[in-house]
Amino acid sequence: MSENRQLGALTATCHWIGQKGWSPATGGNMSVREDREHCLISESGKDKGTLTEQDFLRVDLASGKAPCGRTPSAETGLHTLLYRLYPQVGAVLHTHSVNSTVLSRVERSGALVLEGYEMQKSLRGQTTHLDQVVIPIFDNSQDIPALVQKIAASAEKTPLQYGFLLRGHGLTCWGNDVAEARRHLEGLEFLFQCELQRRLLEAK
Numbered sequence: 001m002s003e004n005r006q007l008g009a010l011t012a013t014c015h016w017i018g019q020k021g022w023s024p025a026t027g028g029n030m031s032v033r034e035d036r037e038h039c040l041i042s043e044s045g046k047d048k049g050t051l052t053e054q055d056f057l058r059v060d061l062a063s064g065k066a067p068c069g070r071t072p073s074a075e076t077g078l079h080t081l082l083y084r085l086y087p088q089v090g091a092v093l094h095t096h097s098v099n100s101t102v103l104s105r106v107e108r109s110g111a112l113v114l115e116g117y118e119m120q121k122s123l124r125g126q127t128t129h130l131d132q133v134v135i136p137i138f139d140n141s142q143d144i145p146a147l148v149q150k151i152a153a154s155a156e157k158t159p160l161q162y163g164f165l166l167r168g169h170g171l172t173c174w175g176n177d178v179a180e181a182r183r184h185l186e187g188l189e190f191l192f193q194c195e196l197q198r199r200l201l202e203a204k
Ligand SMILES: CSC[C@@H](O)[C@@H](O)C(=O)COP(=O)(O)O
Pocket: 025, 026, 027, 028, 029, 042, 043, 044, 045, 046, 072, 073, 074, 075, 094
């Protein structure tokens, strides 16, 4: 495997995600950009909380294939789409927290709108709780190429920012490097928990 300065940070982030309980069983997948044409992504079917640097496979962004012959994440297509669409994206984290799984089902529309929270400022470029942060929700599918097409079509109309939810599945978020992707993940998870609790309490 070629050297990638971000890979150590990504592996540590995977362990942190595991400790948070956001990648139960073999759920979740994580990647880091290597260059304009390649990323390093977690091997399919592993426990993401105990990954080592050897568990990341070099994948071609155009084909989604790993030349080494091992099997990259089943959701590689979602990562490669983000790296292809946005040259500034340096790391992508996909997690299966309880809050993202439940909230993406409770919210029946095509987006979760976050508003009124100071922690919105954990997201790049956000400066006030008064703005709206819109996180798109796409219906889950086992057909990843079809899902990729759907997300790409939506991104053409409205560029993606920070992350998106897959309904009943989880969150995919990103940043310009591993540290920013991790901050976005932590910020969004905090906001999801607040939003779920607010909805529960206000429903009474
Ligand atoms: C618990 S299986 C979940 C998978 O289907 C998938 O959603 C997932 O996040 C992990 O798939 P993987 O192929 O290991 O990257």
